[in-house]
Amino acid sequence: MGFLYISFGLYLLGIVLSIRKELSYWTSFAAAISSLVAGILALTKEFSSPQFPIMPGLSIGIGLDKTSGVFLVVASLSFIMLALYSVDFGKLFSGKMAAWFNLSLFGMTLVISARDSVDFLIGWEVMTIGLFLQILERRDSHEEAFQFLAFGEVSAMALIVGFASLFLTNGSFSMSNGVTSTPFFLVMVTIGFIIKMDIFPFHTWITGAYSKAPSNAAALLSAPLTLMGVYGIVRVISVAGYSVWWGVGILAFGSVSAFWGAMQAAAERSLKKLPAYSTVENNGIILTAIGLSAMAGAAGSKEMAILSRFAFLAGLFVAFSHTLAKSLLFMSVGHAKESLHEEEIDNVRGIWSNVGGIPAAGILTSGLSFSAFPPTIGFVGEWMILEALFQSYKFKGDAERLIAAFAGILIALAIGLAAFSMIKLIGYTVLGPNHGMKAHQFPSSRMKAAQVSLVLLLIVGGVFSPYIIGSLGYSNFLGGILVVPYPLLILSSNPIFGVVSPTMFFVVVGFLFIIPYLLYHTSERKSRKVQAWNGGLALTEDEYFTVPAYSFILEYVLRKLYLTREVRTGYTAEVTSKDAAEYIYDYLNRFVRRLSLFTSKIIMNGKISLYILYILIVFIIAFLV
Amino acid sequence: MTKRLTERKMYSTIIQTQSKSKIFRNSLHIYAIDVGNSNDLNFDIRALQAPQYNIHRFGIFFADVPRHADVLLILGSPTKKMVPVLNETINQMPEPFYIVVIENVENHMCENNHDAVDIESIGLPNIAARLTRYRGPEELIAVLLKLKGEWS
Numbered sequence: 001m002g003f004l005y006i007s008f009g010l011y012l013l014g015i016v017l018s019i020r021k022e023l024s025y026w027t028s029f030a031a032a033i034s035s036l037v038a039g040i041l042a043l044t045k046e047f048s049s050p051q052f053p054i055m056p057g058l059s060i061g062i063g064l065d066k067t068s069g070v071f072l073v074v075a076s077l078s079f080i081m082l083a084l085y086s087v088d089f090g091k092l093f094s095g096k097m098a099a100w101f102n103l104s105l106f107g108m109t110l111v112i113s114a115r116d117s118v119d120f121l122i123g124w125e126v127m128t129i130g131l132f133l134q135i136l137e138r139r140d141s142h143e144e145a146f147q148f149l150a151f152g153e154v155s156a157m158a159l160i161v162g163f164a165s166l167f168l169t170n171g172s173f174s175m176s177n178g179v180t181s182t183p184f185f186l187v188m189v190t191i192g193f194i195i196k197m198d199i200f201p202f203h204t205w206i207t208g209a210y211s212k213a214p215s216n217a218a219a220l221l222s223a224p225l226t227l228m229g230v231y232g233i234v235r236v237i238s239v240a241g242y243s244v245w246w247g248v249g250i251l252a253f254g255s256v257s258a259f260w261g262a263m264q265a266a267a268e269r270s271l272k273k274l275p276a277y278s279t280v281e282n283n284g285i286i287l288t289a290i291g292l293s294a295m296a297g298a299a300g301s302k303e304m305a306i307l308s309r310f311a312f313l314a315g316l317f318v319a320f321s322h323t324l325a326k327s328l329l330f331m332s333v334g335h336a337k338e339s340l341h342e343e344e345i346d347n348v349r350g351i352w353s354n355v356g357g358i359p360a361a362g363i364l365t366s367g368l369s370f371s372a373f374p375p376t377i378g379f380v381g382e383w384m385i386l387e388a389l390f391q392s393y394k395f396k397g398d399a400e401r402l403i404a405a406f407a408g409i410l411i412a413l414a415i416g417l418a419a420f421s422m423i424k425l426i427g428y429t430v431l432g433p434n435h436g437m438k439a440h441q442f443p444s445s446r447m448k449a450a451q452v453s454l455v456l457l458l459i460v461g462g463v464f465s466p467y468i469i470g471s472l473g474y475s476n477f478l479g480g481i482l483v484v485p486y487p488l489l490i491l492s493s494n495p496i497f498g499v500v501s502p503t504m505f506f507v508v509v510g511f512l513f514i515i516p517y518l519l520y521h522t523s524e525r526k527s528r529k530v531q532a533w534n535g536g537l538a539l540t541e542d543e544y545f546t547v548p549a550y551s552f553i554l555e556y557v558l559r560k561l562y563l564t565r566e567v568r569t570g571y572t573a574e575v576t577s578k579d580a581a582e583y584i585y586d587y588l589n590r591f592v593r594r595l596s597l598f599t600s601k602i603i604m605n606g607k608i609s610l611y612i613l614y615i616l617i618v619f620i621i622a623f624l625v
Numbered sequence: 626m627t628k629r630l631t632e633r634k635m636y637s638t639i640i641q642t643q644s645k646s647k648i649f650r651n652s653l654h655i656y657a658i659d660v661g662n663s664n665d666l667n668f669d670i671r672a673l674q675a676p677q678y679n680i681h682r683f684g685i686f687f688a689d690v691p692r693h694a695d696v697l698l699i700l701g702s703p704t705k706k707m708v709p710v711l712n713e714t715i716n717q718m719p720e721p722f723y724i725v726v727i728e729n730v731e732n733h734m735c736e737n738n739h740d741a742v743d744i745e746s747i748g749l750p751n752i753a754a755r756l757t758r759y760r761g762p763e764e765l766i767a768v769l770l771k772l773k774g775e776w777s
Contacts, residue, residue: 530717533690536658536710 001047003038004064004113007031014102025087028105032079035109039076039198042069043471048115058173062113067238070472071231072112074320075224075269077457078327079105085450086216088443092338093214097137104130104220108276111228116173117163124159124228128152131225134217135209144208148221151205155195159232162188166239181240185571188466192339197229197283201288201581202256210276211343215334217270222279223326230286230319236292236450248403250287255407255414258284260581262417266424267577271337271345274425275329278370281414287313288407289385290313292392294399298409304468304474306494307391313474314384317465321377322462325366328454332362335447336429339439346424362451366428369458371419374509375502377461380490384501387492400616424550435541443495451469462622501614514616515568548575628765647774648721652684655769656685656694656718660711661741662701666727670700675685678762693718696753696772698765699726702741715749723753723772727765 010031017024041047048063064072083105108128114120130153135145139401166183169172195202210218222413233250236458240246261280268274281314289311297308339355342348352360369378392404461468466478466487480486484501492498532539555577562577657670661689673680676685690715697741703711715724726744744755770776 477655533717536713538713 001038001041003034004062004109005039007035007038007109008106010034011102011106011602015099015106017087018095018099018102021090021098024102025083025090027100028098029080029083029087029100032076032083032105034217036076036080038064038417039069039072041524042066042072051115056307058118060119061115062110062119063115064113066473067234068112069226069232070316072109074323075108075227076225078219078227078323079108081202081327081331081450081454082216082219084453085219085447087446089214089216089334089338089447092442093137093601097134097214097217100130100133100137101220102130104134106130108224108228109390112231115175117175118173118288119164120175121156121159121163124156127225127228128156131213131217131221134220135213137214137217138212141209141212142251144205144212146210147205148337151195151202151516154514157196157394158188158192162186162192173486175235175239177594179239180528183595186236186243186246190233190246190317193229193232193236193307194250194287195229197226197287198261198280199253199283199287200260203257203261203277203280204579204582204585206276207270207273207579210279211272215272215330215337218276218334219327219330222275222330223323226279226283227319227323229283230290230315233287233290235617237290242294242297244295244298244400247291247296247298248400249291250294251291251403251407253291254284254287255410256284256290257281258288258414259410259417260284262414262421262580263561264556265421266417268421269345269380269547269551269556270343271333271348271429272343274345274421275326275333278329278418278421279326281320281418282318282326282370284380285385285411285414286315286318288411289318289388292388292404292407295395295404299396304393306393307472310384310477310492311388313469313477314334314388316380316472317377317381317384321369321381321443321458321461324454324457325369325376325378328451328458329363329366329370331447331451331454332366334430335359335451336363336442339435339441341440342437345428348429348437349432350437351429352431354437354439355435356439356448361455364426364430365455365458367430369462371422372415375506376458377465378458378603380462380465380500380502384490384492386413386415387498391493391497394437420551420554422548428547428550432503433544462502465502508526518550634693646764649772650774653676653696653769653773654686654694655696655698655712657692657698657700658691658711659700659713659721660703660707661762662727663712664755666700666759669765673762673765676736678766680766680769683766683770683775684765685773685775691715692719694718696769697722697724699724699744699749702728702744703747707743708747711747711749722751724749724751725761725768728755728757729761 008031010027012097014024014027014031017027029032038047042064046063046065048483049061051059051061053059060614086098086101090101098128101578105128107123108307110123111120111127112123114123128149132145132149135141135148147621162185163173165188166179169185170179172179178199198206206221210221213221238582258281261277261282261284265274265277268277293315296304298556299308326560336351336359337343337356339359340348351363365376369376372382386408389404389408392401392408395401395404397565466489469475469490470478470487475487477491478487478494479489479499481489481496484504488503489499489501503533528535534543552575555562558564559577561580563580564575564577567574567576659667670687672678681693691697697715697718699711726746726749753772756768759765767776
């Protein structure tokens, strides 16, 4: 099991080699491959390094068990592709970027392989700081970077408090099984993790940070970073076990967050903010699945244990599909954005013809995966979560049934709205007409290789998802009926509740699609293409059906939620909508400013007499006590 | 009745259209485009739809866009700026279609306007009739009825 050590060593070497950008990224590529091998090996055999005792109750060591192996494999796949992508993409940015890239990958690998809370927190902080420095890469991104850091540090503080309480109860920093947990620990650690997962209402930093960060850093922020949050939650379950109140809380946070993220993504007009809100939505779905799993697991009966396992599997699948698809989406969007130097979806129409087919295929495939289009891996995950929520009638208590049903409504709405926003992204950027934009070409063969690999991975992962389920150890959810042979059918419960077979879907639809497609292409078409009728004049740029127009109907119908307003400036008017969660932070911001003003003017205003009075009061209190 | 018959005789001898098809027998849709006339033709076109001429009784209608039209009615001699618009309009016409050109001889605007382009130099397709000496809406109705295939 030297692969994990090799991986850590290579990441550190990559930081040193950051003078040569390309070499540094190749080093991180090699390190990620090494960690992938380590993860695959950990699936069959657990591994742990020798423990180095530092103080009583604290001995530092790393190791991988099956859970961390699974997460390491997925994270490493994302790391490999991102490192390969960055070999070309990194040339557009400074050499420091390569060092911070390696640093954050080092931190994330350490988080996954940590066996005790001290290692875990070190990895957590390294990862946060590495990403913070990457967001700082652009000159005008200080505000966004510090917003990210503020939320990251709140998360870290919650984790520190939580782990400290765990140390007080157990007398050790170990995170493995057999540790007794307290509700306080559970609450604090959960808050710490869900802040990292961009869950509503802790998501307001994402729009700024994702759009200002270079795209490879944005992909790291969105995909593997939130995966670390999921990993943390999964670890917490393994320490604390299932409890109903925790499950209900997680379910509520998750479903509201999924709906909120999808709703904001549907109204978003910026190329990188739309994927950012999609991250909120997907992490909400993952959290809902884990919450449902906890609620069902706490019920105790055998039937509910099956539902619990299935919901957990759904959460894992959505997490994996999100990690891969969101890495791909940010890669392709970044490729287009750096080629065209544009921020808005409206201005990057026609990526297919002016930037290239591969970034377009990347946006198309990942967008289809997010809108649950079979047979992509995203379809399997979202089918699973809906099937799990359909089974909420199995709960004994009415309150649990009602809560799970409402979560189901929100998740269904979220999936629908996600499809709406992804159709917007795909339709305008990939399939939209090219308006004569000239793309700035730069060497991008490695970027294209990374994108093609992820496109294939998303489709192949979806088609062979029954085998993935089998290899994760959930083979009781596999079956075969009628013409579908044994492991190709995914069952949502045992006895059968619902079934789907992405493999058979691929085979059947492949035939049904390919033959008509070939016929369509061989036959001669008599249609004539003309532009839209505009009184005989050519259409100008503002006469097309724009992105704001596409989502305006939604913004108007849900105007209470979107806070839709018409803003008039001179003779023009514009419709804007705002994320209501930002008002909380605006209020906090104003409150803190006022408080500091009050403190500096009245309490600590530099008058010596006032300070002497404070000293006297302290003396009096000290004497009395 | 007598007047109608004499007029019919008069117009059917004068007008030469190239219509051979009978697909417009039941209905005919016209799109009129003003490419530079002195506005009197526009009044005539309005009168065609009004009770005075009431061309709807023949199954002839005006379309709002060239995509719905069978006949493109070009009013006047095109000015330079209207040539690309005219070409785009013809590009939008569905097949089969006819073009009827009414050139206003007494067009003072065109006489003074050196922008006017000779209609032959544009090379318009499918010209069914070119009315150089326009006599009034009756003549246009006669042309349209010929295009419909009602008059042989």
